[in-house]
Amino acid sequence: MAFGLTVRAKRTEQGIGLNDFAERLGVSPAYWSRVEREQEKPPRDELVERAAAILGVRMDDLFVEAGRLPPDMRGDLKQVVQAYRRLRQQVRQ
Numbered sequence: 001m002a003f004g005l006t007v008r009a010k011r012t013e014q015g016i017g018l019n020d021f022a023e024r025l026g027v028s029p030a031y032w033s034r035v036e037r038e039q040e041k042p043p044r045d046e047l048v049e050r051a052a053a054i055l056g057v058r059m060d061d062l063f064v065e066a067g068r069l070p071p072d073m074r075g076d077l078k079q080v081v082q083a084y085r086r087l088r089q090q091v092r093q
Contacts, residue, residue, distance in 0.1 A: 003066045004036040005038065006065045010057060018032060024050075027043075037075070040070075049079065
């Protein structure tokens with residue numbers, strides 16, 4: 001699932017209206033509606049983090065849906081790739 005569709009599903013599941021959610025994020029409802037309809041790219045990191053907090057979901061999961069690594073993992077991409085490969089190898093065994 002893509003970022004906007006994921007956020008919309010979680011938001012509606014929790015009964016949070018679009019206007020309320022956008023206000024809590026500090027953005028316009030029109031902009032956030034475009035994000036949820038995949039007409040805009042996933043928003044800047046700060047909004048992804050805030051959305052995760054409002055929805056009570058793991059920030060890492062929303063960053064994955066946004067198609068990028070969480071900010072704290074970007075510094076050492078080599079370590080992230082190595083950890084991923086180790087994990088995949090363990091799963092195969």
